[in-house]
Amino acid sequence: MLSIVKSTALHGLDGQVIRVEVDVSNGLPGFDIVGLPDAAVREARDRVRTAIKNSGYEFPIKKITVNLAPADIKKEGPVYDLPIAIGILAATEQINQANCQEYIFLGELSLDGSVRRIDGTLTHIMVARDNYFKKAVVPGDNAAEAALTDGVEIYPVISLCELVQFLCLEKEIEPYRVDINAILNNDSCYYPDLKDVRGQLAARRALEIAASGGHNLLLLGSPGSGKTMLARRLPGILPDLTIDEAIEVTKIYSLSGLLKPEQPMISTRPFRSPHHTASTVSITGGGRFPRPGEISLAQHGILFMDELPEFRKDALESLRQPLEDGIITISRVNAAVTYPAQFMFVGAMNPCPCGFYGDPVKECTCTPFQIQRYIHRISGPLLDRIDIQIEVPRVNYEELSGQIRGESSAEVKKRVEAARLIQNERFKKNNNNTGQISCNAMMQPADVRVYCKLSREANSLMKTAFQQLNLNARSHDKILKLARTIADLDDKEKIEAQHLAEAIQYRNLDRRI
CATH class of the missing domain: 3.40.50.300 (P-loop containing nucleotide triphosphate hydrolases)
Incomplete structure (x- = not known):
């Protein structure tokens, strides 16, 4: 029998949904995983087999083929242990497959059936959200991190047995929620004064x-x-x-x-x-x-x-x-x-x-x-x-x-x-093709021309400094950005000579190095 459950694969900070296809059929007993798995994914065979048995469920003595699709994308890490186990249990009708279709499954299995934390959970959940999934099952230790994503209900599990009971509607698991504002306002981190x-x-x-x-x-x-x-x-x-x-x-x-x-x-x-x-x-x-x-x-x-x-x-x-x-x-x-x-x-x-x-x-x-x-x-x-x-x-x-x-x-x-x-x-009005600018240092040359207007005295000083210090175009723009910040600290709309003079003196090592 064939079963299909969903998981995700990462590519840097992006990713895509992975179909974990499990086929259990008659034939010589075997357990094969295909679809460009790395060593950690291939080793899932032993972890999944032992975890299912130690959780009190039947592991089929049949030919088991697991395909991680699409097959041309490299699959890394132990994140597929849990979806593979759920796929096997669904293919052997120990779980109703219809109850698994709306979930994304993520997690590593221990030999005793407990679910261990994984890396990159937040990114995995964001991939799920971007692909319109509303529910995800994650390890309990990753629940708080996963719940940072809006629009996805996070169901934390601590063991394979608990998850099977949940999917068989024998146990309730409440979606996990966190207060992001409370975390951001936590003052427990101390910086030296x-x-x-x-x-x-x-x-x-x-x-x-x-x-x-x-x-x-x-x-x-x-x-x-x-x-x-x-x-x-x-x-x-x-x-x-x-x-x-x-x-x-x-x-x-x-x-x-x-x-x-x-x-x-x-x-x-x-x-x-x-x-x-x-x-x-x-x-x-x-x-x-x-x-x-x-x-x-x-x-x-x-x-x-x-x-x-x-x-x-x-x-x-x-x-x-x-x-x-x-x-x-x-x-x-x-x-x-x-x-x-x-x-x-x-x-x-x-x-x-x-x-x-x-x-x-x-x-x-x-x-x-x-x-x-x-x-x-x-x-x-x-x-x-x-x-x-x-x-x-x-x-x-x-x-x-x-x-x-x-x-x-x-x-x-x-x-x-x-x-x-x-x-x-100032930059709220900008938001042009140069991208979002949050501070003066991020200004592009076109933005410098717009926002770094010099007074007459400052313009004369800039010309003198450019010639005497042998500045190049990049150094010229850096000085103007710095002068813009100094003027902002002084709450001035236009860059005056004193703002520019202070900015220039922060570049005096150019002559020495």
């Missing part, structure tokens, strides 16, 4: 501007000057995630297997800080069947790379296209997948190999050639894509031991949110 930073007024100002406009940032200074301390406090002054942003980030973390049962949704902006020995694949994503890397895991958050020149050159150069386009496409023989990559890039580096070039207290021991070779590990094209380049000087004793503390993250965040609100209102 900016008030802990002593001195560093210029660097604090740079952080505020970067957060207000979504600009990339490079911190350069001697060891112990506070570069890492400043960077780790940047998430605390960024605006809170919106619901759409939180769900998009959660999809990526779910696909990567980084969600915890007690954390069904990523409700705070990610802060990713890979070690400088990280490989290029771990930064960009990849593998035989491409998975997200640090670039995508930092979506709507911050990618912080400490000791920037120590990273592999190919890893650094791989940042150039994502920083420009906001997406990253990973091409392999088996697949080509596009992941989102809209993040703030923050780098930190020393001015020389020993770290003390230009330090007023400790003498540098590096030769000019060593300094130049070290600095030039950061290529010009990559530096072009970093809006703010700020030196972080050594903190003196009076600042360090004084009782005066700087503004808290909460106070700075209010100004950042006010500036972002101005930008949101």
Whole structure:
């Protein structure tokens, strides 16, 4: 007898519905799975057989053929254990097949019949919703994550036996629901406070501007000057995630297997800080069947790379296209997948190999050639894509031991949110073919011409800076975007000379690197 149940397959953050076709017929006993299954799917034969027996149901001693259609799409992972088991039970009439037709089934089976959590549940459910399915059966540990999707009723199960009783109408399972707003408003995540930073007024100002406009940032200074301390406090002054942003980030973390049962949704902006020995694949994503890397895991958050020149050159150069386009496409023989990559890039580096070039207290021991070779590990094209380049000087004793503390993250965040609100209102009128713009850093050249109007004095200053600093077109637009953010913080409609002057001084490292 033939039975058909439905599941889903993923291709990056997209996917499609899979028909799990199970045929049980007379013949030599066997259990075959076809339809481009990977090793984990092929091993489902032993898991499903043992789980059905240990759950108290009959496993047929017949020829069993399972086809995962369409057959030209690679099937990965143990997500098909549960639909295959349900298909076998329906084909042997232990379950009424008509009761299975409106559900999407997802889940891995243990040998005792319990249902284990899987990766990528949120994306699977969104695929089901996009294909007009209204009901889905998922592992109990994935229920909260799956319920984030509107329009699909989520039925959590903890065992195969419980699911069979439900499909045989012998047991009720209530659809699982979550309060998304309550999760987003959870303040349990604590970011280090900016008030802990002593001195560093210029660097604090740079952080505020970067957060207000979504600009990339490079911190350069001697060891112990506070570069890492400043960077780790940047998430605390960024605006809170919106619901759409939180769900998009959660999809990526779910696909990567980084969600915890007690954390069904990523409700705070990610802060990713890979070690400088990280490989290029771990930064960009990849593998035989491409998975997200640090670039995508930092979506709507911050990618912080400490000791920037120590990273592999190919890893650094791989940042150039994502920083420009906001997406990253990973091409392999088996697949080509596009992941989102809209993040703030923050780098930190020393001015020389020993770290003390230009330090007023400790003498540098590096030769000019060593300094130049070290600095030039950061290529010009990559530096072009970093809006703010700020030196972080050594903190003196009076600042360090004084009782005066700087503004808290909460106070700075209010100004950042006010500036972002101005930008949101401005770009609501835009929404053109360049796509949705949420902050100044995302403006395209056409948008810069429209929204970055200069006063007469500012225009004269821009011309002088362009000629004296040998700026290119990209640097020119970066300065204008940065000046637009500074003007927004000052609540000014037009960019004045003082706004532009401050933006230009954040590019002064171009002459040195």
